[in-house]
Amino acid sequence: MLVEDNPARHRYEILVDDALAGFTAYLDRAQVLIFTHTEVDAAFQNMGVGAALMRGTLDQVRGHGQRVVPRCPFMAAFIDRHPEYTDLVTNPD
Numbered sequence: 001m002l003v004e005d006n007p008a009r010h011r012y013e014i015l016v017d018d019a020l021a022g023f024t025a026y027l028d029r030a031q032v033l034i035f036t037h038t039e040v041d042a043a044f045q046n047m048g049v050g051a052a053l054m055r056g057t058l059d060q061v062r063g064h065g066q067r068v069v070p071r072c073p074f075m076a077a078f079i080d081r082h083p084e085y086t087d088l089v090t091n092p093d
């Protein structure tokens with residue numbers, strides 16, 4: 001599974017065997033990304049794809065020195081379950 005940013009579409013995408021399996025969309029506020037919605041294709045749900053997408057996205061956000069506003073409830077729940085990402089969370093201005 002490969003997670004990569006698609007800045008033209010304002011979303012991180014996850015590929016499974018080269019097929020687009022899901023995405024998590026954001027509003028770009030430069031040093032802060034506001035995540036609004038996550039979707040995994042029905043054929044790939046409940047297989048850990050959503051969790052891999054969260055991990056890959058948050059690791060890359062950290063690598064860029066950015067923070068997140070997890071307005072998406074799936075991301076918020078993921079961060080609650082994985083407190084190693086809590087320090088990435090900030091409030092919108």
Ligand SMILES: CC(C)(COP(=O)(O)OP(=O)(O)OC[C@H]1O[C@@H](n2cnc3c(N)ncnc32)[C@H](O)[C@@H]1OP(=O)(O)O)[C@@H](O)C(=O)NCCC(=O)NCCS
Pocket residue numbers: 036037038039040041044045046047048049050051052072073074077078
């Ligand atoms: C919600 C969604 C993105 C999850 O993706 P997925 O690939 O099926 O999720 P995973 O298999 O990686 O599951 C990861 C964990 O998230 C949990 N989870 C599933 N759906 C959830 C939801 N809507 N909210 C919070 N947690 C959820 C799972 O129980 C699982 O927990 P576990 O690791 O303790 O077993 C996907 O089912 C989907 O696209 N649903 C339709 C759109 C939607 O409801 N989006 C969420 C609101 S933005």
